[in-house]
Amino acid sequence: MFALWLVGVAMRVTILAMPPVIPQIHDELRMSETQVGLLIGLPLAMFAIAAVPGSLLISRIGTRNAVVFGMIFAAFAGAARGASINVWTLYAASIVTGFGIALMQPGLPTLVREWLPRSIALGTISYTGGMLIGSMFSAALTIPLVLPLVGGSWRLDLVFWAGLALLIVPVFLLLSPKADTLPGSTTKIGGRWWPDFKDPLVWLLGLTFGSNNSPFFTTNAFLGDYLASEGKSALLGSAIAWLNSAQIVAPFMLLFMANRLQRRAWPFIYLGPLLLLAFFGLIFGRSDALIVICAGLVGLTTAVTLTATLALPPLLSTAADLPRTSAGMFTISYTTAILIPTISGALWDATGKPWTTFIPLCICAVTLTVLGVIATRYPTPNERGIASS
Numbered sequence: 001m002f003a004l005w006l007v008g009v010a011m012r013v014t015i016l017a018m019p020p021v022i023p024q025i026h027d028e029l030r031m032s033e034t035q036v037g038l039l040i041g042l043p044l045a046m047f048a049i050a051a052v053p054g055s056l057l058i059s060r061i062g063t064r065n066a067v068v069f070g071m072i073f074a075a076f077a078g079a080a081r082g083a084s085i086n087v088w089t090l091y092a093a094s095i096v097t098g099f100g101i102a103l104m105q106p107g108l109p110t111l112v113r114e115w116l117p118r119s120i121a122l123g124t125i126s127y128t129g130g131m132l133i134g135s136m137f138s139a140a141l142t143i144p145l146v147l148p149l150v151g152g153s154w155r156l157d158l159v160f161w162a163g164l165a166l167l168i169v170p171v172f173l174l175l176s177p178k179a180d181t182l183p184g185s186t187t188k189i190g191g192r193w194w195p196d197f198k199d200p201l202v203w204l205l206g207l208t209f210g211s212n213n214s215p216f217f218t219t220n221a222f223l224g225d226y227l228a229s230e231g232k233s234a235l236l237g238s239a240i241a242w243l244n245s246a247q248i249v250a251p252f253m254l255l256f257m258a259n260r261l262q263r264r265a266w267p268f269i270y271l272g273p274l275l276l277l278a279f280f281g282l283i284f285g286r287s288d289a290l291i292v293i294c295a296g297l298v299g300l301t302t303a304v305t306l307t308a309t310l311a312l313p314p315l316l317s318t319a320a321d322l323p324r325t326s327a328g329m330f331t332i333s334y335t336t337a338i339l340i341p342t343i344s345g346a347l348w349d350a351t352g353k354p355w356t357t358f359i360p361l362c363i364c365a366v367t368l369t370v371l372g373v374i375a376t377r378y379p380t381p382n383e384r385g386i387a388s389s
Contacts, residue, residue, distance in 0.1 A: 010074070109323075111123075223295065
């Protein structure tokens, strides 16, 4: 479980180091709001594009080795962002960082099935908890701790967090099982890897997950500039910290509710509408306290529904199809997550009204509620009369 948790940290700590320093990058590189949206959207594009190669990599070298390769690749690319000389080199380094993280993604649901075949919800909570902690570390600690430590340089800040991600690799190797030959092993070298995009399950999972991660990433991208436009720049540190640190409540809470998480609709029924209300609070709220609370609610609601969504592929897919089903889900979901921040930024630029950036996110909250409930009702392979292995 701790090895899975570490991979989750490595998957998020480099990506979420970017939002706290976006205002600095924005000013130094003279970026428009649409370009800011692309800065967040391009790594997510690689999450989509490289998910299928990640599935192929698993079929060629095994799940554990594919995850290690992705961690090393992402860490070096994440550090390279600090050497950017203009917006285009920053985009290039961000794309490569996203590619490395994408190679890891299909491996995590597969490792859960291999290492904890009878405790899938618990395994999912482990690595999603790491993802949430990694998000919180880099987002909440950058402004008060790391930036002063590196002399206020956003470039050295990105190198710092990439170095931390690289240090995770040897610890993961030390703690994890040494081969993909466990009793719960689900993948074989040379197995199937190309997603079946004709399968409605792939689209259902992909659009559900896309409606979850798009609001979180987009809010991280635009919150700083949005608060500045409202004359509330002083709130950035606390708001973005609450947005990301509120997520760490979810895994601790869900540890005691693991048996009530698998294929349950309650996370989507209750938290989808709460996410919508949080965006209304950010749009219409004038109180500093209300804005910070709503930012925290965005983090909490997306964290719980993230875990609930990622617990579904190992339960709804056969063992042999799990890597490619996960890859298809990530391809669709992160394609959605590319479009949403870009549309949000374009709406702001086109209308000149900062609040319009939240319109696509309100639509995502509604979509997450509806599709999440449908996904929890989807039949398992056994219920569909398909062998589970």
